[in-house]
Amino acid sequence: MVETLSKPVTVMRISAEDHVAVALQPLEAGTEVVVDGQAIHLRDAIPAGHKFAALPIAAGSPVRRYRAPIGLATRDIAVGEHVHVHNVHTALSGEKAYAFSGARAEEHKAQSSRSFRGYVRPDGSVGTRNELWILPTVGCVGRLGERLAAKGNLRSPANVDGVHAFNHPFGCSQLGADLDGTAAVIASLALNPNAGGVLLLGLGCESNQLEELLKRIPEDRRDRLRVLRAQSESDEFAAGEALIDELLGLMAEDRREDVPLSKLRLGVKCGGSDAMSGLTANPLIGLMADAVIEAGGAAILTEIPEIFGAENLLLERATSEEVFDKLSGLVNSFKRYFIENGEPVSENPSPGNIAGGITTLEEKSLGAVQKGGLAPVCDVIGYGERISTTGLTVLEAPGNDAVSTTALAAAGATITLFSTGRGTPLGSPVPTMKIASNHSLAERKPGWIDFDAGLVLEKGMAGAADLLLDRIIAVASGEPARNESNDERAIGIWKRGVTL
Structure with missing residues (x-):
């Protein structure tokens, strides 16, 4: 560092x-x-x-x-x-036996003087945005959702940050755990505090039935939730507009207020990495995760295949044997997933990573896990699940950028820090701040990059960290991230099973 x-x-x-x-x-x-x-x-x-x-x-x-x-x-x-x-x-192979050697004590939470202006929800969670999200149960109504969002934005009150539809191709022709994963992610997205209102948009005949999906959402969290079955309406567009207007009317009363940094839920992610990512951007993001956790907040680390070879750095920080067993089991299950599909566990880094100087998956992983800082690992959760504790949570999801950023938002992240050495415009449902690992990328792609971690080489890690935390607080308080300015918002769902 x-x-x-x-x-x-x-x-x-x-x-x-x-x-x-x-x-x-x-x-x-x-x-x-x-x-x-x-x-x-x-x-x-x-x-x-x-x-x-x-x-x-x-x-x-x-x-x-x-x-x-x-x-x-x-x-x-x-x-x-x-x-x-x-x-x-690479020296990586298949599954490994891991031995628990003792629990890492949870660290004392220090009072932070830092705050941001967020939207306090009835359950006490805090959003960094007040947006209306249209979530299709199935790809057949994805375009309908996008058309409704476009019209809804024209009628949106000034203090509503936008109406956004998240199209995807799934929700039908899926079976078992594959269908369950799709339903879990959509239901969890509906509970993200950045969504001040949610329209669940169904077709009617899909596998991902609205009635079953609603069972995943507690009744006390449905006051800002509306449901539309397109096949049941003579004019589905007019019906959708009416429900959107109803939600916008409720959201018009929402106001930002000062909240402590402990209310931030930070997702951490990397994509298009280079050899500088592990020297500048990722350790800098790790300092942000530690700062939020030390203040009493939460950070979420995912991309399990990109911790292969570096998992011991996380396992030795588990706060209990149960957490240790969950994390080691998750690493091995991901390796098994690769092997059962006839792929080597080391089939990474990507061509762009290699061109940027990353040689093996171990090297990529050792750089990537630095995004989780040095805090104890307090919990491990499955794909589509939501965080239930403060501190550092490890989330089951692959390294794919669209899938993992969506999983972070579904888990409860209200802002995501995304390091990159090669550059990407991709955005998720929540503000997705791009942290460039080097000056060259930041200078070439100012429309993509929110912060230049190349400053680490001039100001040192602590000096760059102060500047980045200021920027995070500004974005959490309403200043648009670059992905938002560019209208780069999308979801990716992890498809694992057969397609009928």
Whole structure:
């Protein structure tokens, strides 16, 4: 972790234990660089974000970065050589046996002076937005929802932050656990405090029946919920407009008020990562998670396949044996999911990750888990479930950006921090702040990026953290995130079963 930098640097190594250092800018072969006082002549050209050997590495031995192995050397690697997919291979395999060695104590919650202006809901939860969400039970009425949202926005009161429909292709031709996952996510989205009103929009003949879906929503949470069955209406559009107007009338009375930082529910996510993500953006997001949790709030970490190889950093922070068993079981069940589908557990990083300097899934995971900060792991929940405690919760979901950001919103996140080294415009139902890992991306894509974590290399981690927390509070209080300004809002549902 970068604490302070007194002058510009061209290379960085986290620890003297690490075999590799990272080039912060393109370096030509023959360049002399200094790593922890040692002069190294580069044998190869090193692209920005890529690694070179700071210590000799023997064939077959572990290659260390982040103080941990990121894979095995496939041949001898000399000091100054480029270290990447041509000479390093993953060491990941299948399921593992994990041994519980003791519980991590939950940390004392400190009173924070920071606050934001949010919408307090009757159950005590707080939204960062006051939006009307149209949630289709099935893809057949997805476009109907989008048309209703477009017209509803034209009639929306000034203090309603928008009317949004979340189209998807599922809800029918699904069976068993696959259908259950779709229903669970939609029901949980309906309970997100950013939704000041919800229209559940059904067709009538779909597998995801409205009557069954409603059973997942407590009766005391249905005062801002309306239901429309399109096949039961002679004019479904007019009926939908009437229900939307009814909800907008109720929402018009809602007002923002000052609430403590402890009321924030923070989702953390990464996508389009590069080798800088684990040096700047992800540890910076981890500090935000720790700040919110220390104040008494909650953070949610997901993308289970992207903790493979780094799961022990989370397991050793479990607050109980039950939490430990849930988390280790979740990691193994995800590995089993890959294996049963004939895929290796290490089928990651993506081509873009590799181009950005990430070599193996272990390396990607060791960078990714830093988004969860250092707080104890208080709970582990399944896909489509909602958080029930403060602190750090680990959520079952894959790494896919649309699916995991949707799962975070369904779990209760009211704002999501999304680190990226390559860039993406994607947004979820809640404000989805993009944290660039490097200056270049932030400068090239100002319309996508909410915060430049490249500032870590100039201001140190603590200085950049103060600035990012200010920005988070501004967005939580109503300032639009870039995805909102660009109208980039969508959901992705995890499809796991057969399609009829």
